[in-house]
Amino acid sequence: MTIDKNNPLEQQNNPDRDGSNGSNVDASTRRRKKPRRNGKGSNTQTNNFTAESTTSKSRRSGKGSEKDSKALATQVTDPNLPSSDAADDAAAAAEGGIKAVGDQRIIPFLKIEKPMIFLSLFLVIGSIIAIAVNGLNLGLDFTGxxxxxxxxxxxxxxxxxxxxxxxxxxxxxxxxxxxxxxxxxxxxxxxxxxxxxxxxxxxxxxxxxxxxxxxxxxxxxGSQVGNEIYLNSVMSLVLALVCMLGYVALRFQFKLALGAVLSLFHDAIVTIGVFALFGFPFDLTVLAAVLALVGYSINDTIVVYDRIRENFRRVRGITPRQTIDLSLTETLRRTIMTISTVLLVVLAMLFLGGDGLFWFSVALFIGLLAGTYSSTYIASSIPLRMGLSRDDFIVKVKPEFEEEIVTFNDPKMFEQEKI
Structure with a gap:
């Protein structure tokens, strides 16, 4: 108590320390009953209260909620997480923000990642060889x-x-x-x-x-006009891929953009390679199908990427591979419904559209089959191979905006302690 009496700064900051206001509670045992307004620091009582209230609510709602409370308790008591992050996760789980990964079945799509990569490489190399050896059976739009x-x-x-x-x-x-x-x-x-x-x-x-x-x-x-159309068609396809690269890089992340563009290139080159291998006529209608396929495939890929980004930000305690598997599992139903409805339209054009839409439908059919699994494996596995992690999606605080912690030490206090 000698230090308290001889330290005027301590007495000014703690007027109730000597019991002047009728309180005999020691200052060392005092705790904040409310969280700080800036959200920093840990608040043990608040965190425990939030977890207990969430658990009690889930027990009242039935057996399914008991499972959710167990998964929530596992996330809150994770020793690898700071107490503030655990409190945020608990609050988000109470609002339905965090998915109960422990209760949801995750399909291991990336378990067969390597065989699918080898299949894609085989198809791409085979398509390039077919185009180089056989060439395209160009229609009248390109040859005149x-x-x-x-x-x-x-x-x-x-x-x-x-x-x-x-x-x-x-x-x-x-x-x-x-x-x-x-x-x-x-x-x-x-x-x-x-x-x-x-x-x-x-x-x-x-x-x-x-x-x-x-x-x-x-x-x-004339043949000259056909050559100009052919060159413009190739430039339009390259320009579409470059624009997709820039869009995904700005919208998400460059690693994801590279995976998306490689998957689009895979879909286009495989479709064109099949036409070159079997000698199917390649005209402007087939080129229009390839460009439409690029737009459809990027739309499917963007849906998967959006879920990957969301899960990297919200779900804790799982590896990046499991995060991608979780995202692919959650978008599987949407992918099946979309590809089914589109294939119904393509098959209707293929058998009922006549000669004018026949090769257009064939190109779309081939591209849809290639684009479905490329969005699952190529567009997702390439960013994972490049080291995709949660750090690529969280907003980091710049050093100039970080608060500096200042510790005040009074030299007189040390002198009195020695005495």
Missing amino acids: GVSADVRYEQPVEQVEVVQSLADNGFDDAVVQYLGTREELLIRLPPQSDSVDGLNASLNEALSLPNNDVEISNVNII
Whole structure:
């Protein structure tokens, strides 16, 4: 007590220490009954009260809530967490913020990560070899040719028109409807005839019994124009991938952006490689399907990435691999519903859409199958291999905003202690 009497600063800060206000409680046993306004420091009584109240509420609600309370108690009493983080987790769990990982089954998607990576490498390398060796069976949009707008008086079948053109020497013709079954768009390989001679030859080849035909427009597309379209198509695909890289890097994190772009490249190259391997015709409709596939695949990947970021921030006590497995498990139902509904539309176009939408539907079907597992394995495993962790998503306090802890020591106090 000698130090207390001779220390005026201590007496000013603690006026109730000598019992002047009727209290004999020692200052060393006093505790704060309310948490600090700035949220810093630990408050043992408040934390215990929050955990006990949450546990009692869960016991009242039934057996399912008892399991949640056990998982919550495990999270609160984790010795690896600071007391302030444990209190925040307990409060968030009371509001339903933290998922009860112990009660939820996590499907180990990444357990077969290596076999799927080897499968993807095999498909990508095989697609590149097929494109380099066989090349693409480019359509008339890229190689040039002849296009004509045709109108019949009565409805006509596409197969009938193609057969009539083949009988008159016009092979490899592409016939598409233009809104109705009377109006058609006909595309032919490059022809040696002039416009006038070609118009007369087409008029004779397209004549059907009891069905008059009128050719309204004939266009000859040169090879130079086809090459420009081909180069612009490649540039559009590359530009789409670069834009996706920048978007995901700004929206999430660069590690995730790299994984997303590699998965998109995988989907596009596998689809194009299948067309090169089997010699399917590759025209602007197929290119449109590839670009649509890029947009669909990035949408599915963004949903998975958003859940990964959320779980890295909220869930504690599990490894990054388990966090990604948890995120993939939670988005599995959404992925199945989305791919099922899209495949129904694609199959309807494939079998009922006619020749004009056939190869478009084939490209979408191949890309959807490749994009579904690439969003699960490639887009998620590559960031994990790059060291993705919780530190990539939490906001770190800059050094200039950290509070400095100052300790005041009075030299006179030490001198009196020695005496």
